[in-house]
Structure formats: C-alpha cells, structure tokens
Amino acid sequence: MNNKSSNEEKKAVSRRSFLKGAGVTTASTVAMSAGLLSFKAPETAPKRPPVLGPGDTEVRLEVNGQQESVWVEPRTTLAEALRDHLHLTGTKVVCDRGSCSACTVWLNDKPVCSCMTLAVDAEGSKVTTVEGLADGDTLHPVQEAFIEYDAAMCGYCTPGMVMSCAGLLKRNANPNLDDVKAATSGNLCRCGTYPKVFEATLAAAKKM
C-alpha cells in the first residue's frame, strides 16, 4: 500500500475500512429504504450513494484499454473481478490483506492493491493489469529487463513486482537504488529475486 499516492488513498476505499464502516452504513441504508427516515429528510439533503447488493451489481471498467462490464456482488474485490470474472489471472492474490502487493494493478495509472479495493469502487475507472502493460508485442522496458536480469523465479510475485516497478518509472524516470527499494517495499518475494529486481528496474530506467 506504500506505493499509493495520498490522492489515491482518499479515493479508493480499502476493504478493511469498508468492513469497519459496514455496520453503520448498512443500518442507515436499511432505515432509508424502509422509509423510516424519509418523512424527515429535507428535499435539499445530500444525495446518498445508491444501495448495492446483496445480489450482483454491474460494474463497468476500462481494463487494459477495453471497456468491460462485470456483474458481481458488492463484496467482490477488484482482484476477484479481474481473476474470476474477466479471467485475467496474471494478477495474483497471496496474503489477501494488503501486506504483500502481489495483487498490484494500476487504478487510473496509480499502483493499488487490488485485493484491498472493492470492484464497485473501481466503477468507471481505468485499470491496468500486468497483461495490459506491454504495447502489443513490444514489452514494457521493465518486463524486458526482468527477463534479461533474471528477476522472476517462481514468478508468482512477478506481476505485482513488475507493476510496482513500472509504476515507479512512470513517476520517476531516473530512480536510484533507494527509490526502487521504496517502490517495492510492499512487495513480498519468497524466492528472493530482490537484488535482480533492483538491477532490472535501474537498467530499465536507463533504457527508457
């Protein structure tokens, strides 16, 4: 989560904060829909968000440049929507609680943990996954460098690692080693590819 910008933090509702607030939200929406409060509500009351669920709801996304629509329960995470509904299984779920960054995708060009983002909160957003990083047959320089420097071993952290590193180069074209370490400080790799990931990312930056 460290590689989210503060702007992004405000926009994206994490699953944890969603769940924390769920009790209150549900109670008030139930009250609203039952009409208990409606007679008191002034006409100028702020517009409340639509009530979603518990059944499937439509979420429209632009994924890797394609307009997509998925029908999912509101509790569905963006990672689940991508993997189970759009069959984009490059994005991996490892810790399922925002501590390993294997599920990193770009939401409106900023890296986020897709396991901590509800699909409904990504409605109308632009999502880039590891499958959409290359430009057609031309790999992203970070992908090229990962191959050249052997930065992928079992490869399970690699999609998240690649998205974090490519995300870094988007916001900092000339990073140093500490910048790369900071950008990947949330990415867990149990095989221990870190030294090669650092090398590859610095080499990719030079090529770009």
Add this chain to the structure above:
Amino acid sequence: MADINKKKIVLPLAPNEEFGSVKHLNTKKIKLPHGIPGHNLTEIEREVSADEPPALAVNDQLSVVGKRTKRIDAIYKVTGAAKYTSDIQLPGMLYGKFLRSPHPHAKIKSIDVSAAERHRGVHAVHILSVEPGGAVQRDNGHDAPAETYHVDKLPVLRYVGQPIAGVAAISDKVAREAVQLIKVEYETLPFVVDLDEAMKKGAPLVFEEKVEQQQTGGDVGGEAGAGQQGNLRGPSIGSFYGGPRGDVDQGFNESDIVVEGEFRTQVQTHCALETHGIVADWQTNMLTIYASTQSTKSVRNDLAELFDLPLSKVRVITEYMGGGFGAKFGAGHFGVMAVVLSKKSGHPVKLMLDRKEEQTTAGNRPNSQQMLKIGVKKDGTLQAIDLTSYGTAGIGLGAGVGRVAQDMYTCSNFRMAQYDVFTHAGPGAAFRAPGNVQGCFALEQLIDEIAEKLNLDPLAYRDKIDQSEIRKVERKKGAEKFGWKRKQPGSDSGVVKKGIGVAQGHWPRIIHVDSSATVRINKGGSVEIMSGVQDIGTGTKTILAQVVAEELGLKAEDITVKIGDTTYPDGPGSGGSVTAGSITPAARNAAYQAKMQLLGQVAGGWQVEIADLDMEKGEIFAKSDTSKRMSFVDATKKMRTNQIMATASRPDDYGGFEVGNAIGYDRLGSVQFAEVSVDTETGVIKVDRVVAAHSCGRPLNPLQIESQINGGVIMGVGYALYEDRIMDKETGYMVNANLDQYKLPYSKEIPHIENIIIEQYGAHSSTDASGIGEPANVATAAAIANAVYNAIGVRIYELPMTPDKVLAALQVI
C-alpha cells in the same frame, strides 16, 4: 475402485528393497574432467555404459551449457500469461473449502453436515478421518497403523486448523458459508504447544500410541520404528552417513579445550506465495489433477494408492508453481479432499488453501534446542563432538539437526541423540536444507568460539580442520572478495557497531535415479524435451533446454520444453537439491541417443561413418570432409519418419554411489561471509553485505544460480533476524498466521549480495551438474550470528536475533 474410507495408509516400515547397482551389457572407458579449474583440474577415467555420450568438456569449451542464459519461461511470468494451479478454471468447476479444528486437542462427539449439504450451491460434503502429512498412530505392538480411513470413525483433533470436513460449492464464498453451517460437538482435551512444556512429565500427550510417518523430501530424524516415550520420539543416533563413531567420552578426556553451548532455533514457515492446492477432475476414465507441487509423480502415486487407481489413470499437471521450499510433496489433505469432493459431485473441484491455512497447516521448519559440545587438542584438532537435540514438528516428525555436526568436519569421536517432540501444532515438513540450517547455526558458532580460544583467525582455523577441497577454494576466493580482515570482537566504538563473520555450509549430493526424459526431433527441425519433472522457480526448464541444445548444436531457445506432466516419463521430485543432478544427465543422454538416430540416417545418405559426423551451430558436418555439411533443419526434412525420439533415465553415478542408490560421493559445500551493523541502543541488527561462495558441480546457468544463491541468503537473513511462528500457549493458536505479523525480509532488509560460483568437476554423470537450492540457505544464519558476535562481543544463542535478545545479551534490559 476401493472406497477411500477403507483404504489403509501404507507406511515405509520395511527397508527399501530396490535392486542395488546396475550392470551393463557393454561398457566403455571415457576420460572426464575432474577437480576445480585453476586449482586442481585433471582428468579421470571412468568405465561407463556404452550408451553414454562422450565426456562433456569443461564449461569454457562449451557454447550453451555454463553460459548465462535467459530463463526461457520468463516472458510468460512477466506478462501474466503463466498459468499456475491457482489460475486454473475448468467448465463446471466447484470450489472446495475446509472446516478446520478450532481446538488444539479435542474429540468430535458428533458432527452434523446436513445443513451444509442443503445449503444452496453446495454439491458435496465430506468428513476426513485421517490427515495425511502428519505422523500416524500405529497399533500397539504392531507395525500397522491404527488410524485408517474409515467413514464411521471421526478424527482425533490434535492442532488448531486440523481439517475435519470439506465442502464443494459453486463459489468460494458459498463454500465458506456452508462450512459455517456444519455443526460439531467437541470434547476438548488438554494440550501443549510449547517445546519445553511438552517434554515435561505429565504433559498432555499428543499421541497415545507409537507413531510412524511417511517421509517426503529430504526429511531427517523420523526413522521408522524409533522409540517413543511421552511426547518424545527417538533418539535418532545416525543419518545416511552412518551412526556414532569412536569413543566420545575418551575423546573429551583427551581434549585440551572443551566448548559447549545450548542453541535454540525457532519454527519457520515456508510462506510460498502460491498456497498449497489442487484442482481435481474425476472422470470415469482418468483422474486429472492440477497441483502446486514439487513432485508431480508424488501426487500421482499418493492418489493412485489412496483411491486404488492404476498409475496410468492419474495424470498430474504442474505447468507453473508459485514456490514450495520443501513443503509441497504428495497429495496432502487438501488433495485427498479435492479428489473425494470431485468424485462425489461429478465436477472438477479446486481447493487452494487460504493464507491462514497455509501458515498453520501446510508445513514448517521444526524448531530446535541443541546441546552441542566439542573437544579439541591444543593444535585445534577436533577430538570429540557430542550433540543432543530436541525439536518439534508439531504432530509430525523430522526435527533432526545432526547431519552437519556429523559430517562437515573430520572428527573420529562423534555421537548424537536427536529427539522429535510432539506438540499440538501443525505438522512440520521438509524445508530448504532440513536439519542442516538449524545444525549449522550451532556448529559454526562453536567452531568460531574454538578459533577464538586458540587465538586463530576463523578462516585459518577452518583451513586446518576442514578436509573439503571445494570449501578451501571458497574460503580463499570469498575472503578476497569480502576483504576479510580479522577484527577484534566488540572493538568498534560508538552506538552502531560493525561486525564480520563467516560460516560454512554442507549438503549431501543426492541423486534420484528415477528421473527420465524423452527428446523428440521433428521434421522441420523443432526439438522437444519432455519429462514429468517440474520447474518450481529454480529454472529447470531452462537448464533442460541448454543441455539438449548443447548436445544438438542448437540454441537454448530452439528447444521446446514440456515438463510438469506425468504423461511424460517420470522426473525427480524437486527437493533436496536433486533436480539438476538427476534430470539433466537423462536429458543429455536422450538428446544424444536421438542425435545418433538422426546422424545414422545422415551417415547412410552421405555414405560415411556415424562417428565421422557431428553437430554444431545448427549444422551437421563430416569431420573428415568439411564440404559435407547440411543445416540441422534441412537434415530433419529428409528424415525417414516424421519424428525421431529417444528416452533415457538417470544412470547410477559413473563412480557408483556412496550410500544406497541415492547419496553420491562429494558434498555441496558453501562458505558465506556476512557484515552486520548492530545498534546497541535499539538492539536492531542490519545485515549490510553478504559474500556467498558456492559450488554445484558443473554450473549449468550462472544467471539462474546467482538467483538461487540470492534467494537462499535472503531466506537465511529472514531466519536469522525476523521469522518466528508464535503460538499462544493459552489457546493453542498461531497468532501470526499471515504475511505481516510473521516478519519476513522485504526490499529494505536485503543486504548487498555478491556471489562466487566455483566450477567443480566430479565425473559423476554425463552433465556432472548438481543443485544449489539447499546449499544457498545453510550457512547464512550462522555467518550472521558470528558477525553479530564480532560486532558486540557477546554471543547470541537463539534465533531469531531480535532486538530484545540483542539488548538482553548486552545486559541493557
């Protein structure tokens, strides 16, 4: 079809009755490189089967093998195209989910699954009576296990998280809901999760009767038929390198200096990024399995046995897998459950463990308490080594640690007593150099203590007592790269103190002769290699391509590698650093035999002798007449059949084995150097730099070997400083069953790592390669511990070396 519930678990109670060494109809003598280039390289003659290919030259005379070669499947990993077991989606596939024990020790009085069965979207429910993976109680006085798969028998629950029942439903969420609808009445029983508590008299017993356990990959200490008293099982007094030696008491009497210490290491969890899991598709004619496994054949064999199917009717596929580190062998409780649920429901069932299940139920490195005592003469000669160790693998076996102390240094008087201690916790499993990592932490610290007492440099002392030629070279080259200069312990002034340390590692050279591969040359020039062996992230696909390409005079990228499927000839399991040394000779031999078939046809066409032909740089040519030349592709177009194919298996080591059919001569030695900074106010240790000097026989692909060494070092840093499974003594729960409270090294904890890979030829096989996975991990924690001592002048005897332990050692708290 036998009923799964009636099937007995077969345990390896009888000694292995395989045939011993193999005789050949025709043999030939070949001269092979032997020794370390630049040090003692020479040639040695071996008598080998006439089918063997000619000797492979040393690496600098080759064009593909030994060269830094890009991982051939990396492109699929960096683009997200690689499909792992967790990514498999089949038509009609259901999702499996477990009900697991909420108690560390309990009996099930009743279980009612009817509400779960009625839950909308649920297709099957099954109750598991015995968990594969842990030790199994045997009938008192008999060898046969008492606990079998009986449908009417409910399991005794022995740890929090033990599987009880499974549900298959249309989605993961529905399966979770259904699990919550299973009603169980428990009778809770007293339990113990702490090593010391479990050893006390009157401690709650984990098993009432004697137990046995099937070994998986490279486990130690769980030998069949060992004694058992209370929660203690053992002692195990030997390893495959033999038993006690000499007279230890007399050895100590004759010693001038005796050092001893009690060392403790923690429980470490594997934390593979992809959890254990399987997709099972039970069809009438075939059981198809997608498994995240280190051994496709072990999954197939387990399931065939448990479900009474012929081996030919079970197919296991592992195209990509997200890390194993020793814990992923066999079908596992999840695999058995997925197959039962698939059979019951008539649908494919996917059962991937969630992270919490992975951390609590899918294996761990047992902890250890080691009492190690070493006696030496004034000149430093080792006189006696005595080791007693206790460790818990929870409800499982395999906590032995003694092989390093037994085998790394020459000492004529040696004994050990290794005990497994049962606790009410998840079963241990093989974990990257099982036993040796724990053992090395103790042994290499005591060796340092002796060096200090003798006023010798730790490297100079090891030069004196270590007979290993490869480690001698590693010490020398490592010291040069590291800039080793002896430093007085605790001599830095200031708050942050720097220290340097060195430690040595040891791992046996293990070969699985049950390793085969097929090489197929197709019309048009495409070449395939096929084997059941799997690539667990180590780069097996790439080294196979390299070996075949070298033999056929092609490039690695010209070879299509099809592995991880039991449809192909059996490969080795990938554990214990056996893979490279086991499968690459089979691959080269198959390529050589296919090549001979093709050359036979060319020789017929050109009217020359086969021996006059060779392949190089994509061409076939006659050595005696260079005008006779044809591209490989063109030659294949003239083949009389569409394909040429050859299958070969791993022959015995050329010089035979040291022990049985698996333990080769030579060891995989390593020497690692560490530099640390210790903040004496906060107690925080930072590893700044590691130099890792390693050998793995003939290095096949230095690029990938570097990655493996980095990985071993980083895992060692985690083991030394951060990782620790914390059990709550009051509830029996693991309190940090996740990837944030279980502390792991991330990018900011990574030291600067430099590798030294030393070529070492042993003339053992047609490739003479060995693995590097385990060796990379053995010495790191010990090297860091020695560096910490060098920094602060106080030794730390317990892992992980967290700030509290540093401050306590400094007597600050």
